[in-house]
Amino acid sequence: MAEEFKLVEEPKKPLSMNPKKFALWLFIITVIMIFAALTSAYIVRQAEGNWLVFDLPIELWVTSGIILLSSATMHWAYIAAKRDELSQVKLALGVTTFLGVAFLIGQVYAWGTLVNHNVFFVGNPSGSFLYVLTGLHGVHLISGIIFLIIVLISTMRYKVHAKN
Secondary structure (H helix, E strand, O other): OHHHHOOOOOOOOOOOOOHHHHHHHHHHHHHHHHHHHHHHHHHHHHHOOOOOOOOOOHHHHHHHHHHHHHHHHHHHHHHHHHOOOHHHHHHHHHHHHHHHHHHHHHHHHHHHHHHHOOOOOOOOHHHHHHHHHHHHHHHHHHHHHHHHHHHHHHHHOOOOOOOO
16 A cells, blocks of 8 residues: 555756856857847948948958868867877867967958058948957957867876767
8 A cells, every 4th residue: 555655756867067068058159149149230230321341351261261170170189089099189189279370360460451441440330340240259269279278288188088
């Protein structure tokens, strides 16, 4: 008869996540929201008129290629870490870090080209939006480069491996 009264459900295991992984997801969501808001504001403001039309500097296209290439080298580092190939991880992280710095330098050159073509931060909103978007992206990349350096140091200390 005692078995009839055991209708209590077993407690369910709560959803859990490593706090660092959770913080990373929050950061990613925040960045997506910021860039989505800026893109929306750009589109809305452009529709209002008084918009200076200009060609983007070639440096912005080159840096776009650099950042895409850095995604490939970061994936290379990830795959190498899964295989415990630490020399490959170090090389891939080093190349990714170098590409991130090259991207930032290219952005500075792009800003110089914009100034040479009379597109300034103040004045027409089209230039302002471009400077804000690329500047914010530069700040985002600086945080990524700092993180890459931390991971590279951890790799040098043999703290990065297939299980970590």
